[in-house]
Amino acid sequence: MWKKYSYQIFFILCFLNATAVHSEDSTSRIKAKLQEDLVSHYLKSLEIKFGECGSSLQSCLQQKEDYMTANLPKSEVCFPYTMCGFYNCMEQDYHCSDVGVNYFTELALPTCSAYESNIKKNLFSDQGVEWIYTVMVCLQKGLVDECVIKGNCPVSTNKIEQKKTCDHITEFTLLYHPGCYINSGVGVCHLPLKDKMSIWKTVNPFMTAREKKEAYKVIFECFSRE
Template identity: 30%
Template structure:
C-alpha cells in the first residue's frame, strides 16, 4: 500500500506539473480518451517490430532509432535469458516505443524525447560489455549475480536519461502516451522500475520549482 500510494503521489505531482505546459482543453481531454481507447499491441506485432530491427551492429556505438543493441550486444555477452534485463525489459520496451503506431501518438517534441532517451539508455550500458562473464551452457549463480548487477546499473540510468532528454518539458498529452506505453503495472511490478519513475518525478518537481522561482525573479 505504501508503494502504491507513493507512486500515485509522485506521478500525480509530475502530471500536475506537466499541465504547466499543456492546459486541459476539450481537444486534449478528447485526445487522452483516444489514447487509452487505442487497440492494445499484440505479441505478434512486437515480434514483427523486433524482426525488422537492423542486423548485428558495432556494440560500442549503438545506431540511433534501433533496439538491436539489447539482443545483439548485451544479451549475446551476458546471456541473462528472456526474463533478464536485456530482453525482458530493455529490448521489450525499446521495441514497444519504436513501433510506428506508438511513435505516431507522440508529438514532434515527444518523438525527439523518445529517440534521445532510447540512445541515452543504450550508450549508458556500452561500458558494461567490458564486464567479464564466465561462458557456460547453464545459468550459474555467477551469471545470475552479473545479470542482477547489469539490471541494477541499467535501471539507475533510467531517470537521468529521461530527465536529460527533456521529460519535464513535454506536454501533458505526451506524458499520458508515455505512461500508457510503459503501463503502470510494469512500474508497480518492479521496485527498480518504480524507483526510476519516482526519481524522474522528483526531478521534474525540482525542474518546475526552479522554473517557478526563476519566473518570479527570485
C-alpha cells in the first residue's frame, strides 16, 4: 500500500515552498555548452565507426528540419543534440509507427516537446533547465550508442523483424531513463522542489503503467539517498 501512495506523496512534498526562475539567456548558454561538447567529443565516437568528417565540420553536421544529422563517409546518422526533432529522425530511419510501435511519435517526441514548452512557461529553474537538456542528450546518445554504434537495432523490410527492432528500442530506452534522470546535471534527486513538481506535471499526461514502473525506480533511488 505504501508503494501506491509514495508516488503521490513524493510530488506533493516537492511542491511545498517551491520556486523556479530562469532566463532565456541561461537556457541558450546551457544548450550551447552541451552542443559544443557533443561536437567536440561525441562526434569522435561516430567517426571511429563511420569515418572522419573531414576538414569541413559544416558539411558533416547538417540541420534537417528540426534535427541534426552527421553525414559520415559510411553512413548518415541521427546526431544527438538539444533538439526534440531527433525522434523524428529516428522514426524516419526505423518507421516504428508503421508496425504499431509509437515510442518515437507518441511518447518520446511529445514528452520532449512538453518539457521545452514548460521551459518557455518559466516552470523550471536554471538547474532544472540544465537537467532537462542534459537528460535529453543522455537519452539520445543512449539510443545512438545502442542502435548505431553497437548495431543492436537492425533495419528490416520484414514487418515481424521490424517490430522486434522497434520493441527493443522502446524497452531499451525505458530502461535507460532512470540512469539519465538520476545522473544528469545535478540529478533529479537534488533539483529544487518546484522543478520536481514541474517534471511530474510535464510527464504525467504521457505515462502508462510501463513508464510509471521506471518512475518508481527513480523515486525510490531518491528516497534511498535521503
